[in-house]
Amino acid sequence: MGAKSQNRPKNLARKLLQIRNALGLSQSEMLRCLGAQDSFSAARISEYETGAREPSLWMLLNYGRVARVHVEALIDDNATLPNRLPGNFSFRRSQQKLVQK
Numbered sequence: 472m473g474a475k476s477q478n479r480p481k482n483l484a485r486k487l488l489q490i491r492n493a494l495g496l497s498q499s500e501m502l503r504c505l506g507a508q509d510s511f512s513a514a515r516i517s518e519y520e521t522g523a524r525e526p527s528l529w530m531l532l533n534y535g536r537v538a539r540v541h542v543e544a545l546i547d548d549n550a551t552l553p554n555r556l557p558g559n560f561s562f563r564r565s566q567q568k569l570v571q572k
Contacts (some may be wrong), residue, residue: 484522493556503531
């Protein structure tokens with residue numbers, strides 16, 4: 472049995488580039504905003520934005536927090552990013568709702 476190919480979001484790389492450009496950040500600045508400057512070089516951001524490498528779930532969560540969008544908007548090819556970034560999603564508000572339930 473061969474390894475099953477992974478279903479990869481087709482628009483993820485474009486969305487990650489769109490986020491960085493909308494926020495007016497360089498790749499190095501984006502890395503700092505993601506809290507990954509001690510683990511990766513700016514070249515890693517380039518790899519994400521070109522689709523050469525797929526970000527980890529941890530990294531996608533951080534992209535969502537920086538851009539203030541649901542992670543679903545990043546990974547779902549049928550979802551679009553808000554016209555203005557950062558968006559208006561509040562992670563703290565979402566966290567409070569989960570605790571209250």
